[in-house]
Amino acid sequence: GAVVSQHPSWVICKSGTSVKIECRSLDFQATTMFWYRQFPKQSLMLMATSNEGSKATYEQGVEKDKFLINHASLTLSTLTVTSAHPEDSSFYICSALDYEQYFGPGTRLTVT
Amino acid sequence: QQQVKQSPQSLIVQKGGISIINCAYENTAFDYFPWYQQFPGKGPALLIAIRPDVSEKKEGRFTISFNKSAKQFSLHIMDSQPGDSATYFCAAGGGYQKVTFGIGTKLQVIP
Numbered sequence: 133g134a135v136v137s138q139h140p141s142w143v144i145c146k147s148g149t150s151v152k153i154e155c156r157s158l159d160f161q162a163t164t165m166f167w168y169r170q171f172p173k174q175s176l177m178l179m180a181t182s183n184e185g186s187k188a189t190y191e192q193g194v195e196k197d198k199f200l201i202n203h204a205s206l207t208l209s210t211l212t213v214t215s216a217h218p219e220d221s222s223f224y225i226c227s228a229l230d231y232e233q234y235f236g237p238g239t240r241l242t243v244t
Numbered sequence: 245q246q247q248v249k250q251s252p253q254s255l256i257v258q259k260g261g262i263s264i265i266n267c268a269y270e271n272t273a274f275d276y277f278p279w280y281q282q283f284p285g286k287g288p289a290l291l292i293a294i295r296p297d298v299s300e301k302k303e304g305r306f307t308i309s310f311n312k313s314a315k316q317f318s319l320h321i322m323d324s325q326p327g328d329s330a331t332y333f334c335a336a337g338g339g340y341q342k343v344t345f346g347i348g349t350k351l352q353v354i355p
Contacts, residue, residue, distance in 0.1 A: 164341070181341075
């Protein structure tokens with residue numbers, strides 16, 4: 133099946149710094165990728181839809197200036213959490229669309 | 245507004261038993277209904293998906309039943325095994341685009 137990778141798998145950063153998370157489709161090209169966040173024991177909440185070559189579409193309530201998304205190629209989308217704060221600590225998961233939606237393994241972000 | 249309602253939130257089943265998870269949706273425009281399995285610390289993995297033109301789809305021990313008029317669909321796991329212990333999410337969406345997830349069901353299969 134289609135494989136999606138994320139890097140890093142976990143990251144710890146200090147409050148006020150920025151963190152970049154990469155999402156790659158390894159064996160297929162994805163025009164569309166999605167970014168989710170998941171708090172412990174909760175469901176996945178869609179943050180934004182990332183389309184290659186165009187601006188991301190953010191869900192209501194998601195700060196586009198805080199969560200910067202860049203989908204520069206058909207196999208790579210990045211999420212940058214700018215000026216991270218402890219409340220941004222979460223599990224961030226991307227998915228790539230190839231007929232079905234395939235998910236990456238997730239990135240655990242801890243902001244201290 | 246919770247567009248996809250999932251129940252139960254937790255489920256304990258004996259090994260060899262049938263696990264049943266139910267979901268209901270509100271948006272009649274939804275035409276794609278996937279189920280995902282998630283292990284702790286991992287991303288969700290697609291288990292099985294159905295479209296409203298069929299009422300049932302089976303893949304191995306996993307079966308989706310779909311009731312379009314009631315706007316409900318369910319996942320049945322036959323011969324449940326301890327390795328099936330995970331969190332299961334139903335989801336619904338339009339076409340192959342973004343989906344809305346249910347709240348999740350934590351399944352525990354006990355030996």
